[in-house]
Amino acid sequence: MLSANNKTSDDPGDNTITIGIDFGTTYSGVAYTWSKKLARIEIITSWDSDLHSNADLEKAPTAISLDSDKHVLWGYSIPHEFGQIRWFKLLLIDKNDLPDDVQNSPKIAEAVAYLEKHNKSAIDIVSLYLRHIWNHATQRIMETISKDMVCSSKLEIVITLPAIWPAYAVGRMRQAARIAGMLGDRDPGPTILTFVSEPEAAALATLSDMQGRHDIKVALHYSAGDSFVVVDCGGGTVDLISYDMVSLSPATVKECVKGQGGLCGAVFVDEAFTDILKRKFGKNKWRKLGDDARHRIQHDEWENGIKTQFDGSYREWKFTMPWECLEHVDLKPGTLIPKIVITSDEIQRAFDPVLDKIFVMVQEQVAAVTRKKGHGPKYVILVGGFGRSRYLFSYLKKKLGDEIEILQSRGASSWTAICRGAVIQSISSKGRSNLSIDVQGRISRASYGVRYSTTWDPQVHDASLRYFCHYEAGWKAKNQMCWYLNQKGDLVNSDKRVTSSYLRQFDTNDDQKQTIVEDIYCTTASQPPKVWNHQVKMLCTVKWETKIDLTTLPTFTNPVGKVIYVLKYDIEMTVAGGIMDFAVYRDGVRQGGKSVMIEYENA
Known part of the structure; x- marks a missing residue:
């Protein structure tokens, strides 16, 4: 049995430390908060460094060296003379999904050769880097707010990902985080891992930076319905996302048109x-x-x-x-x-070949906003490390002319926007803060749903779909589709977390230790089909490892007198700026990341 309904997220309370990780192609950063107040978001620094001048920067290089006889070196601690691997973030994506110029890049070839030399996979090296940056971050957090507070608090980790990444890359990042030891059991409760797209995180940080500044209020003349394009320019990817201003107090936005991005960092x-x-x-x-x-x-x-x-x-x-x-x-x-x-x-x-690609995407995003609203966005806002480039600013200003104003921050706030925005997205979406920043709606990139069985009805169902269910001792119809989101392009209201409820049946012959498996599907068809067919593609598989005590489950007796035990659980889907994520709930309690695996197709 399956039904779709809206579910209010569990409130983890005030004893939660939220940690945002911007895992970048060239540099990575970490932000965190233990407070409800936006002003208390802190940035991790104090990196171990071979070059002491770099130790207190806001980010560390995304680099690993396995060439030391003593231990693994990472970030700033790698001496120049040591071999190292960079760009390995891009190796999480299948080669065929990379543009031709990226596939043929010498940097990619060097990274692949390094993996082969050390007999490592992309997930191995990503998990190794995550382990080191995670250990460093948690150590610094304990030194700042105390070990006791960390040990007694729940942890919520938010990792940012490029909006253009294929769905299977999310599964690989989750697997790398699990291998890195980030989701281990803790006394306060399970560690929760979620994802948010990099441009959405950047947009939230940008809105946060603008609040409370009288000069910005006067200069920007924001009003309901105004729109802006955030261009997040990183080391490897450039992502764009457009928002409408819904209200000023609280600052509320909704995604205006479908975002886009490319490998042109x-x-x-x-x-x-x-x-x-x-x-x-x-x-x-x-x-x-x-x-x-x-x-x-x-x-x-x-x-x-x-x-x-x-x-x-x-x-x-x-x-x-x-x-x-x-x-x-x-x-x-x-x-x-x-x-x-x-x-x-x-x-x-x-510069120009790369900036040409960025301009084309900006131009397409501006055109899409103009088609929808009848006028272009008021602002194009540059963020990210590459977004601080003086030439990028002057290049886009010359190309776009005077009709659209370009805003650019060249300080640390732009460089840390993504990891700060990840924290903001997490604590504001769960209602744990007094933040007056909210993303009210996001554009769906496809229709997403599940396949299920229902009671056989010869007037409704094709004969090829009929099968006999030995648990219920009756005929059922398979391959029925229930869609979380009914149509690609819909505006998804972000204060609703769509949940499907499931029943899994057991008898006394079934093992009590179970791996519950549910498949999630997607389609780009304008009208999602009611029955599974060639238009429906596999998106991912949700696997939940659990031990079942049959004596605690409700039961029913089937028509042949056999007692059947019933396990009830929910799978919740969230959409954060194009990043799909799923969670399993039992009796209203979210199951920990260590027991739940999301395996994406092609992963």
Whole structure:
């Protein structure tokens, strides 16, 4: 038996620490709060660092080294001379789902080769990184609010994901988090893991940053119905999401049109700069450079120099050629050591192919808003690490003209927007705070539902669907579809968590330790079918491991006199900015992440 109804989420109370993790392609960050107040969101810093100047930054590199004889190194603690793997976040996606230019990227090839060298999978290396950043974060939290408070509080973890990722990538992230030990049993209760899309998290943080500023209120002239586009530019992905302002007090938004995204982040500009260096050095000198020298140039001259300074205006950058690649003729007395000279024209050619892709997506998003509302959005807001680029700002400003204003924050608030927004989304969606920020509705990307059986009716059901149920000792019709969301493109009201209720039947011959398995389906058909057919695709499988005490279950006696035991449970579906997630409830209690597995198709 299955029915769809709206369910109010369980209130975990005040003794909950919410931790938001922005697991990025190039850098990762963590924010947390133990308070109901938005102002108490803290950012994790104090990283272990081989370069002491980096220790207190708001994010750490998404990098792992397995080349140390003593222990695994990660983040800033990896010396330049050590081999390391980066970009491994993108390896969670099947190669065929990556664009051709990303598949052929040298960075991807290097990451794959590193995994093969150390006999690791993408999930292995992601879980290893998550374990280290999680252990570091929880240690810092205990040092800030006390070990006793952490040990006596429930934990809720929110991991952000690109909105464009396929559904199976969510399952792989959940698996990596479980392997990392983040979902272990704790006395206060099960640790809850949820997901939110990166652009939605960024949008919530942006709204939060704008609140309470009199100058912003005067400058923005927000009114109900105004819309804005948030462009979250990260290391690997760029995601866009558009919102309508529903009300000002409290600040409430709803998704305006379907968001979009692409793999066109900062790392692709980094690759283009590396190509410039190769040409400038020449094949022989470039080959002589060791990994340490190459890293030094990338870090000192590019990341902390050219990349941040470039705004499109003409200038030249010069730096001395490293001694490692010099030849004898360069070292003769009286000979000036050669310099590398890079012009702004060359830098622009590195940026523009990536920015062209970003502009196309911005243009498409603006056009979609205009078609729906009759006028374009008032603002395009840039967030994320790459979103701080001066040239990106001037490039989009020139392309979009004066009709749409571009807003950009270049400080730490933009860099930490996603992990802060993850915390905001979690505590505001569960009604645990006095936050006046809310996402009222989100656009459904498809129709989602379940397959079930019902009592056979020859007037309604096709004969091919009939089967005999030995539990109920009667005929039933299989392959009936019940849809959580009735149609792709619907606006999903975010204060309603859609729940399906299930009955699982047992007799005394069944094992008491059970793995309950339920399949979730999706369709992009304009009218979702009532019976399972070729239009319906498998989305994921929800597996719940539980021990069943038959004596505690309600019973019924079937027509042949056999006593049947009935287990009742619910599966709840939530949608956060395009990220689907599921939870299992029994007797109103959410089952812990350690006992519930979500296995996505193609995972």
